[in-house]
Amino acid sequence: MTKTDQTAQAAAAWTPAEHEQAESPGRGRFTARLHRSVQRVWAGCHAHPFLEELRSGSLPLDVFAYYMKQDYVFLKDYVKMFALGSLKARDLETMGKFADLLQQTLNVEMELHRQYAERFGITRDELEATEPAPVTLAYTKYMLDAGAQGTLGDVVASLLPCMWSYSEIGSEAVRLHPECLDHDLYREWFVMYSSDEFRSLADWCVQLMDQLAEGLPERELARLEERFVTTSRFEYMFWDMAYRKAAWDL
Numbered sequence: 141m142t143k144t145d146q147t148a149q150a151a152a153a154w155t156p157a158e159h160e161q162a163e164s165p166g167r168g169r170f171t172a173r174l175h176r177s178v179q180r181v182w183a184g185c186h187a188h189p190f191l192e193e194l195r196s197g198s199l200p201l202d203v204f205a206y207y208m209k210q211d212y213v214f215l216k217d218y219v220k221m222f223a224l225g226s227l228k229a230r231d232l233e234t235m236g237k238f239a240d241l242l243q244q245t246l247n248v249e250m251e252l253h254r255q256y257a258e259r260f261g262i263t264r265d266e267l268e269a270t271e272p273a274p275v276t277l278a279y280t281k282y283m284l285d286a287g288a289q290g291t292l293g294d295v296v297a298s299l300l301p302c303m304w305s306y307s308e309i310g311s312e313a314v315r316l317h318p319e320c321l322d323h324d325l326y327r328e329w330f331v332m333y334s335s336d337e338f339r340s341l342a343d344w345c346v347q348l349m350d351q352l353a354e355g356l357p358e359r360e361l362a363r364l365e366e367r368f369v370t371t372s373r374f375e376y377m378f379w380d381m382a383y384r385k386a387a388w389d390l
């Protein structure tokens with residue numbers, strides 16, 4: 141059986157019942173539709189060998205270090221989505237919430253990466269100078285373009301898989317594989333993404349998506365769904381890129 145077959149098989153074994161339990165409370169109709177439309181893609185993420193090995197603690201250190209460096213350069217661009225959110229929001233509360241998300245990501249989430257880098261002996265300059273791999277570049281530039289060209293709805297639909305899938309991955313890992321918290325090194329990663337703080341930020345984005353979708357014509361909803369599906373597919377590719385340490389060929 142090839143690795144792709146194995147991933148597909150493991151993804152199929154991730155039952156809808158488990159996904160139902162992972163759903164955030166208070167989700168409206170549009171985000172329920174979004175969640176259904178990426179079920180196969182997100183199941184593929186949960187079941188990817190990168191995450192399987194991260195949960196069991198068998199993920200090689202060099203693979204994790206590669207992932208953290210790529211994720212750091214990813215986050216450097218990703219936080220600009222929150223700046224776009226603040227720019228396109230029309231009320232002070234939403235503007236402030238995006239400013240808060242930007243602050244939290246720069247100073248809390250990215251601090252996790254800086255601390256891991258320090259443990260790996262990677263200097264801060266080296267971390268910031270990481271050259272983005274093709275998938276990292278395609279993902280961030282797609283997302284920033286969708287956000288810059290579109291409405292606040294496009295911004296939120298494009299960034300939502302990042303927050304929501306990581307929150308689901310973190311909380312499901314801790315619920316179904318609590319031993320992931322026993323690992324010396326990978327523990328902090330699971331603590332971060334299963335935290336109540338991270339979940340409440342993700343829940344806020346889910347609720348905002350439903351508010352923004354209210355009353356929109358189907359043509360616009362379909363465009364937002366396409367954004368959401370595309371960045372979900374990039375999430376899968378990001379795990380796979382990291383696992384294979386896929387960089388430029390030449």
Ligand SMILES: Cc1ncc(CO)c(N)n1
Nearest residue numbers: 211214215302303306378
């Ligand atoms: C690729 C990626 N997606 C989402 C998150 C969550 O912020 C992250 N750190 N990295």
